Amino acid sequence: MAGPYIFVFTGTSGSGRKTIAHRIGTELGIVPVLSCTTRKARTTGVKNQDYHYISRDQFNELDGQGQFLQTATIGKERYGVLSHELDRPLQDGRHVYLVLNSEAATLLKKLYGDKVIRLFIYVDKGTVRERLESKGMSYDVVERYLEQYPEEVVYRKQCEHVIENVELTRTLEQIRVAIQSHL
Numbered sequence: 001m002a003g004p005y006i007f008v009f010t011g012t013s014g015s016g017r018k019t020i021a022h023r024i025g026t027e028l029g030i031v032p033v034l035s036c037t038t039r040k041a042r043t044t045g046v047k048n049q050d051y052h053y054i055s056r057d058q059f060n061e062l063d064g065q066g067q068f069l070q071t072a073t074i075g076k077e078r079y080g081v082l083s084h085e086l087d088r089p090l091q092d093g094r095h096v097y098l099v100l101n102s103e104a105a106t107l108l109k110k111l112y113g114d115k116v117i118r119l120f121i122y123v124d125k126g127t128v129r130e131r132l133e134s135k136g137m138s139y140d141v142v143e144r145y146l147e148q149y150p151e152e153v154v155y156r157k158q159c160e161h162v163i164e165n166v167e168l169t170r171t172l173e174q175i176r177v178a179i180q181s182h183l
Ligand SMILES: Nc1ncnc2c1ncn2[C@@H]1O[C@H](COP(=O)(O)OP(=O)(O)OP(=O)(O)O)[C@@H](O)[C@H]1O
Pocket: 012, 013, 014, 015, 016, 017, 018, 019, 020, 131, 132, 134, 135, 165, 166, 167, 168, 169, 171
């Protein structure tokens, strides 16, 4: 077995990347590497395990110390992966997963080469709208995400696996097969 591998869940916003990543990661014992973000957690009623939610001051301090592997500003919020959170499990020989946009996925591919397996998850634009609205996002925020759709969807051509997330059980099975083909 080569590796350890870095599985990057990427794709169109609202396609179900986080749901799928956490379900498969837990099932296969792959270590989650959460980004830090300055955005507020969305209140869904369930404990939010998507990010490390930190203040802007904390983010700036970590950034000033050079602790981020990469950062991004999306809308008014900042996002970034702490280098040690990725490197530590890899040094222990453990596979990891992250949920990232195409920019960060490309950077990881450049830095880590064949260790990086990008899983591109997508749904059609109408379904994105329905799913984001069902998460309680406001009309304006949903519109902002949808504006990115044409740009996001072309990234599938560069990814190792491309999967449409229509029916969740079927998607999970396809992702399981895709990941296990590398292990
Ligand atoms: N196959 C599916 N069928 C129906 N609903 C789904 C499916 N997969 C995910 N969802 C729901 O769609 C919504 C968006 O999923 P999720 O938050 O995982 O997407 P995401 O791509 O991580 O979104 P974001 O762009 O906010 O990062 C959630 O409410 C989730 O429960």
